Amino acid sequence: MKIALYAGVAVLALFAGVAGAQAQTRDQIRIVGSSTVFPYTQAVAEQFAAATGGTAPVVESTGTGGGMQIFCGGVGVDHPDITGASRAMKKSEFELCVQNGVDSVTEVLIGYDGLSIAHSQQGPALALTKAQVFQALASEVEVNGAIVANPYKNWNEIDPSLPASAITVFGPPPTSGTRDAFVELVMLSGCADFPAIAALEGDRKEEVCERMRQDGPFIEAGENDNLIVQRLNADTNALGIFGYSFLYENSDSLKPVAVNGVEPSFETIADGSYSVSRPLYIYLKNAHKGVIPGLAEFVTEYVSEASFGEGGYLSERGLIPLPAEQRDATRAAVENSTAMAAPAK
Amino acid sequence: MTDAIAPAFVATADLSSPEAVQRRKRRYAADLRLRIYGVAAIATAIGLLGVLLLTLVIGGYSAFVQTHARIDFAIPAEQVNPADPAKANWRAIVAQGLQAVLPEAGSPAAQRAMGQILTNNTQFIVRDAVLRNPSVIGGTLTLDVPVADPFDQLQKGVIRRDTPEENRRVSDQQIAWFDALATQGRISTPFNWGLIFNADSRFPELAGLSGAIVGSFYALLVCFVVSFPVGIAAAAYLEEFAPKNRWTDIIEVNINNLAAVPSIVFGLLGLAVFIQIFGLPRSAPIVGGLVLALMTLPTIIIVTRNALKAVPPSIREAALGMGASRHQMIMHHVLPLALPGILTGTIIGLAQALGETAPLLLVGMNAFITSPPGGIMEASTALPTQIYIWADSPERGFVARTSAGILVLLAFLLVMNAIAIFLRQRLERKW
Numbered sequence: 001m002k003i004a005l006y007a008g009v010a011v012l013a014l015f016a017g018v019a020g021a022q023a024q025t026r027d028q029i030r031i032v033g034s035s036t037v038f039p040y041t042q043a044v045a046e047q048f049a050a051a052t053g054g055t056a057p058v059v060e061s062t063g064t065g066g067g068m069q070i071f072c073g074g075v076g077v078d079h080p081d082i083t084g085a086s087r088a089m090k091k092s093e094f095e096l097c098v099q100n101g102v103d104s105v106t107e108v109l110i111g112y113d114g115l116s117i118a119h120s121q122q123g124p125a126l127a128l129t130k131a132q133v134f135q136a137l138a139s140e141v142e143v144n145g146a147i148v149a150n151p152y153k154n155w156n157e158i159d160p161s162l163p164a165s166a167i168t169v170f171g172p173p174p175t176s177g178t179r180d181a182f183v184e185l186v187m188l189s190g191c192a193d194f195p196a197i198a199a200l201e202g203d204r205k206e207e208v209c210e211r212m213r214q215d216g217p218f219i220e221a222g223e224n225d226n227l228i229v230q231r232l233n234a235d236t237n238a239l240g241i242f243g244y245s246f247l248y249e250n251s252d253s254l255k256p257v258a259v260n261g262v263e264p265s266f267e268t269i270a271d272g273s274y275s276v277s278r279p280l281y282i283y284l285k286n287a288h289k290g291v292i293p294g295l296a297e298f299v300t301e302y303v304s305e306a307s308f309g310e311g312g313y314l315s316e317r318g319l320i321p322l323p324a325e326q327r328d329a330t331r332a333a334v335e336n337s338t339a340m341a342a343p344a345k
Numbered sequence: 346m347t348d349a350i351a352p353a354f355v356a357t358a359d360l361s362s363p364e365a366v367q368r369r370k371r372r373y374a375a376d377l378r379l380r381i382y383g384v385a386a387i388a389t390a391i392g393l394l395g396v397l398l399l400t401l402v403i404g405g406y407s408a409f410v411q412t413h414a415r416i417d418f419a420i421p422a423e424q425v426n427p428a429d430p431a432k433a434n435w436r437a438i439v440a441q442g443l444q445a446v447l448p449e450a451g452s453p454a455a456q457r458a459m460g461q462i463l464t465n466n467t468q469f470i471v472r473d474a475v476l477r478n479p480s481v482i483g484g485t486l487t488l489d490v491p492v493a494d495p496f497d498q499l500q501k502g503v504i505r506r507d508t509p510e511e512n513r514r515v516s517d518q519q520i521a522w523f524d525a526l527a528t529q530g531r532i533s534t535p536f537n538w539g540l541i542f543n544a545d546s547r548f549p550e551l552a553g554l555s556g557a558i559v560g561s562f563y564a565l566l567v568c569f570v571v572s573f574p575v576g577i578a579a580a581a582y583l584e585e586f587a588p589k590n591r592w593t594d595i596i597e598v599n600i601n602n603l604a605a606v607p608s609i610v611f612g613l614l615g616l617a618v619f620i621q622i623f624g625l626p627r628s629a630p631i632v633g634g635l636v637l638a639l640m641t642l643p644t645i646i647i648v649t650r651n652a653l654k655a656v657p658p659s660i661r662e663a664a665l666g667m668g669a670s671r672h673q674m675i676m677h678h679v680l681p682l683a684l685p686g687i688l689t690g691t692i693i694g695l696a697q698a699l700g701e702t703a704p705l706l707l708v709g710m711n712a713f714i715t716s717p718p719g720g721i722m723e724a725s726t727a728l729p730t731q732i733y734i735w736a737d738s739p740e741r742g743f744v745a746r747t748s749a750g751i752l753v754l755l756a757f758l759l760v761m762n763a764i765a766i767f768l769r770q771r772l773e774r775k776w
Contacts, residue, residue, distance in 0.1 A: 028724065030627070039739070042547045042713045049715050050469040053431070058628060058724040060712040061734075078624055121512065226736060226744060249739040252504060252512045311457075313465065317547075318739070 026077040029057035029295050033067030034177055036113055036243060037084030037280050040314050044302045047313065051301075054294050064177050071283060072097035081288045081295050085281045086113065086177045091343045098342075104286040107340040108299070109330055110308050112320040114244035114269040114277040115182055117169075117257040123236040124163055127258040130275075132158055134190030136167045137218050139211040142194040150213045167217040168238040170228045174220075182241055183210050185276045186259070229254065244269065244277075245318025269320040277320065286337045303331050401755075405748025411537035411550060412500040413489040414463060414526055418442035418471055422483040430475050430482065435468035436460075442471075446529065447522050458519055462526070464491045464550045489533065491550040494742040496523055500534065503741060514741075540749060544716050545731065549742025552735070554753055559717040560630050560710065560725030561699060561757075567634025567721055568641055568698050573691055575638075576645030577680070583646075584653040585675055604643035611640045612704030620708060628709035628724035636708055637698040644697070648690025652683035685772035692765040696758050702729040728754045 031041055038061040049056035062070065064085045071083035072093060079102075089097075089107065097105060117133070119126065128136075135141050135158045141150050155162035172179040191197050191209040200208060212218050221228045221240075228240040229250050239257060244264055247254055256263045259276055268274035282302065289296050301307060308314045310321050322330065332338075359365060418438055425433040443459055444450060450459045464470075467490050474486060491497070495514040498504040500523075510517050526532050543553025587593045615636035619625045625632050656679050664674040705711065711730040718725035726734065732750040735743045 026626075030724075035737075038713070039547065045713065046466075046547050046715050050466055056715040058712045058714050060628060060709050062709075078626075225739070243739075246739045249514070249741065252508045252514065255512075 027293055028055040029082070029292055029298050030080040031057055031059045031082040031084065031282075032062045032070050032080045033082070033084030033282070034064040034086040034280070035061040036064075036086040036177055037110070037282065039245065039317055040110065040280070040308075040319050041082075041084055041282070041302075043313055043317055044298070044307055047307070048294075048298050048301050052294065052297065057294075057298060068093040068096075071285070072100055072102055074100045075102055075285065075287045077292075079285075081285050081292050082299075083283050085283060086181060086278060088279070088281060089283060089340070089343055091345050094340075094342050102285060102287070104337070104339040106284040106286055106333055106337055108282045108284060108303065108334055109322065109326065110280050110282055110302065110319070111314065111322050112269055112277045113280050113318075114264045114274060114320060115178065115185065115241065116244045116247040116264045116276070117239055117241055117259060118232065118247045118254045119239045119257060120232050120236040121253055121255050123255075125255075126163070126239075127261060128162075129260050130186050130190035131193040132162070132190075133186050133259070134193075134209075137169060137171075137212055138187065138191065138208070139213040139215075140208050142196045145196050147196055147200075147208060150215070153217065163237075165237040168219065168235065169217060169241065170219050170221040170231055170238060171212070171241040172220070172225075178241070178243060181278045182276075183212075185278065187212075189275075243318070244320070248318045266315070266320055270323070280319070283340075284334070284337075286339060289337060299334050303327070303334050401748045401751055405745055405750075405752050407501045407503070408540060408742070408745035408749035409537050410501075410534045411539060412492045412497040412532060412534050414492050415487060415489050415531040415533065416442045416446065416463070418486045418488065419445065420475060420482050420484060420486050425475065425482050427479060427482050430479060431472060433472075435472045439463065439467045439471060446531065447525055455518070458516065459522055461493055462496055462519060462523060464493050464548055466546075466548065466551060489535075491539065492523075492532075494549045494740055497550055498741050499523065500532065503745075540746070541753075545713060545726065545734070546715060547713075547738075547740075549738075549740045549746055552743070552746060554728065554731060554750060556714055556717040557726045557728045557731035557750075558753075560633075561727040563630035563718060563721045563725065564633040564637060564705075564710075564727055565695055565699060567631050568637040569691070569695060571635060571638035572641045572645055572694070576642050576691075577649050577687065579642075580646045580649035580653060581675055581680065584650050585671070585679070600643050600646055604647060607703075608640050608701050609703040609707065611636050612707030614639065615704060615708050626722060626724065628712045628714075628726075629722050630710070630718060630725055630727075631721040632708045633705050633710045633727060634721065636704045637701060640701065640704065641691075641694040641698050644694040645687075645691055648694070649683070649687045652686030652690070653679060655686065656682045682774065685768055685774070689765045689769045689773075692761055692768070696761040696765075699727075699761070700729055700754065700758060702733060705730050706733070728757070 029045075031045070033041075038059065041059050045057040045059050048054070064087060067080075067083040067085065068089065071080055073079045089105075094105075097103070117128070135150075135152060136155070139150060140147050141152070142148075143151065152158050152167060154164055154166055156164045171182065188209050197205065197208050221231065225242040225246045228242055229246060232238055232240045233253050240254075247256055247264070256265075259274070262268050262274045264274045264276070269277045282299075284295075284299055304312075305327075306312050308319065308321060309327060310324075312321065315321050321327070360369075419441060420438065424438060440456060440460055443463065444456070447459060450456045470490060471486065471488065474488060475481060492500070495504060496519075499506070499515055499520065504513060504515065506520065515523075523532075539551060539553045541553060541558070542555050543551055544556035546552040583593065583597065615632055619632045619635055620627055625635075660678055660682065661674055664678045665671075669677065705727050710725065710727050711734055712724055712726060713734065714724055714726065728750070732747055732754065735747045735750060
């Protein structure tokens with residue numbers, strides 16, 4: 001018993017000692033941020049660790065907003081070096097950074113991510129406009145000039161040319177960055193086509209345009225996109241909303257829905273003709289360059305042609321590469337550690 | 346007296362009257378119904394468990410084998426400098442190795458498509474093999490290399506050959522190459538040791554659980570080292586020393602309540618206290634272990650108190666009567682006798698902690714790390730969080746690997762519970 005007691009005390013003392021020593025230095029790169037950027041950062045991290053034989057970077061998926069909070073917490077080994085974001089940094093986040101001493105941040109645009117609406121290969125080919133998607137999924141819609149609770153249960157009630165099947169759409173929950181992007185890119189521009197809604201002002205307009213319906217046809221399927229894929233295979237009439245990489249990986253069982261006449265593909269997302277896409281960023285803390293071993297090399301690997309260029313290993317994972325001149329601009333910003341200016345909003 | 350009562354009793358309760366027969370029938374029927382309900386409940390529970398296990402096994406068994414291709418890589422001395430082998434162009438050496446067995450590729454695009462048959466990290470696998478054994482420079486190195494996930498899925502029948510080419514991840518040409526490798530006898534599907542011994546990877550064919558297993562081990566170690574002594578000390582005090590008054594009552598009620606607090610609350614506490622105030626590193630097993638310790642502590646205290654209660658008072662009185670002090674009585678007699686019960690409860694508590702996910706997500710133990718942690722301060726994942734990461738990955742191979750990961754976790758839980766049962770049966774003493 002006594003021996004056990006002494007052993008316990010010794011182990012606890014050891015913990016305390018190790019904890020004290022560890023707090024001073026850090027030899028791996030730490031990365032937080034968006035779950036959309038996560039798979040790409042993962043790919044670069046693994047390539048980097050395998051190629052250099054150095055310590056593997058630690059990549060954590062915290063969501064864009066959560067990542068910004070941790071990233072802007074301060075300068076020093078306790079704070080991460082890079083955060084990924086599926087939207088540009090907001091003004092409030094930039095101010096938080098500056099307030100905590102993180103005043104030199106390089107904004108690195110790494111490429112685009114398409115959001116896709118997809119359904120089973122067995123289902124009929126489908127083309128929707130953003131306005132139709134809005135009518136199918138919003139909690140309130142415009143009917144004959146009046147704004148009423150969404151009455152549509154079947155697609156052909158919205159437009160007679162659409163199939164006579166029930167509206168069933170699996171989508172991401174409100175906590176997801178994919179949901180934010182979907183609302184911004186599809187719902188907001190879809191609701192602009194309706195004069196009575198466009199005439200609304202302020203909060204009320206926001207509410208009508210952004211609220212998803214809660215009466216059944218729109219189903220929040222959790223953060224797990226693989227689950228949505230499985231459900232779409234089980235129900236050929238159902239649609240699902242997720243990142244383009246999931247559609248690309250499952251192209252043998254799923255096919256895309258054309259939005260405003262364009263189907264998502266690498267080409268249509270890169271040239272901007274498929275409009276449901278968003279830019280992806282990583283933000284780099286310049287004060288950590290040269291302090292955290294391998295950080296500069298890691299970012300150089302991230303923006304190398306072999307990684308984020310056309311045919312690079314990130315595009316194999318579903319990232320839509322930037323045009324060549326933009327890639328050069330990104331590389332230059334990384335090399336010169338160009339600090340970003342305060343965002344406008 | 347008895348003679349007088351017995352006839353009266355028989356007279357009032359006529360067991361053969363029609364009412365009595367009917368009453369009896371009703372009671373027997375109620376008995377039977379209760380028994381049927383019980384059997385039905387057990388059958389439902391076992392049935393659901395069976396369905397769960399069956400879906401996991403059906404979904405996950407394919408991840409326990411991995412398709413490999415045997416390739417002879419020529420390692421020419423003019424391309425690999427023996428003084429610094431790591432510098433060589435290993436990607437080119439891998440491409441040459443493939444082209445030697447499949448001479449059909451012509452254009453650079455076709456060569457790239459051919460290279461996609463093997464896992465993307467083949468170049469590093471070959472490099473490391475040469476670094477380990479530099480004597481092969483100038484000769485040939487024969488290696489069984491995992492094939493890339495789409496071809497693994499093709500071999501396992503998940504990607505079907507009758508799907509139209511444009512809807513499939515592998516082209517007809519690539520399938521022809523793969524089949525050529527198969528007819529040469531180079532394709533094999535051995536047991537997937539990588540699932541246990543590799544760390545995480547973004548490539549399903551390379552991803553394994555070793556990082557998560559080591560991380561879970563460290564977290565449980567911290568959890569045990571903290572919660573076991575603290576739990577026993579608290580329970581021993583409450584049971585043997587503490588006076589019975591309002592304060593100890595309040596403490597007791599709170600400990601019981603603590604055992605029922607949702608685990609995510611402990612995760613939030615860990616995030617706020619251990620990481621933000623104490624400055625311990627995010628994602629480290631020490632933080633995960635401390636959070637799990639908080640969660641396990643009430644369980645251990647309650648179990649220990651019950652085990653101490655089960656030791657008969659005569660043991661205590663005998664020890665005190667022989668002149669032992671209270672600490673001698675507890676340390677020499679009561680605790681050793683209660684130990685089997687305490688250990689059983691502790692192992693069950695640790696098994697619960699092993700399966701706990703929510704608090705670990707909050708302290709960042711769901712990071713992507715391609716090497717197992719070297720200690721309790723290094724970032725790592727744990728088994729349940731690894732499963733969580735895989736469940737969310739787009740690649741096909743991770744669907745099966747998620748189920749396989751759950752099976753491995755269940756196996757660990759089963760072993761821990763078996764140890765607890767073994768300890769209870771072998772060591773526990775009955776009075």
